[in-house]
Amino acid sequence: MAATGRILDERPRIAGAGEARMLVETVLESLAALAHLVGEETELVRAGRLPEAMTREPRKTELAGIYMRGVEQVKLNAVALARFAPEQVKRLKEAHHAFQGLIETNQIVLATARAVSESMIRDLAADANRPMRANGYGPTATVGAGVFARPNSGPLVVSRRL
Template structure:
């Protein structure tokens, strides 16, 4: 079997009738709705600075993401059938997915902002620690000497909250 044929081969079972197509659409809408609910809760907690509580959603979010990816795999396998037999379901799924994508974008922006702020705080703390640990000396020209790497004290950060 060629590499191209293997790439086209899928492990997902395609919908073959209208009932299966409807069940697949319902499954995907439910998966996206449940995942959005978790993501919205996580976003609000991160915005409020409650990172520990937000991290508790990780397991549930992973589980729901797996369901969503499985549904998308089945949808891809059923694409030809659904375009021919159930175009209205595809239109509904596209609209729902557009909302889903917009909410994910908001969540990712909030998470990126929190990450950036956390990184700036850690860098600021590290700069202060280094400033206090380095001896204050001057060069022959009267300028402050820059510390050598041997004088730097590493800063250890626990990634668990």
């Protein structure tokens, strides 16, 4: 995975088969590293290990940038790549397509985690704001008629590890 560390800032023009293969292989390596990291993040979120999943964000951003720069180079050299390395281009397209599926799964898992979190917060807020009345009090009570208990103002506990 040494190529994933290469920053693809230059925009060289591909002049031969060796350069074409090297460019595609470099982009494939960065895509593989990014896919691995996104897969890890997805599994961590699925397991409810959100803080650990969040630690992957800086590296994911870095790998995504490397991959996108590589894709730009591939676009700039599309004609040469099709001529010099058609099989590698086919592999790159297949890998990119598989990565799109992985991203869709990741987005579904993240959306589910977000929905569950929002639901928990809504339920917690509803419980915290629900007035608590003793059965012996209130307009329909026979003992202490007209006296209401204070709304539930007890302590609120929230776990930051969810």
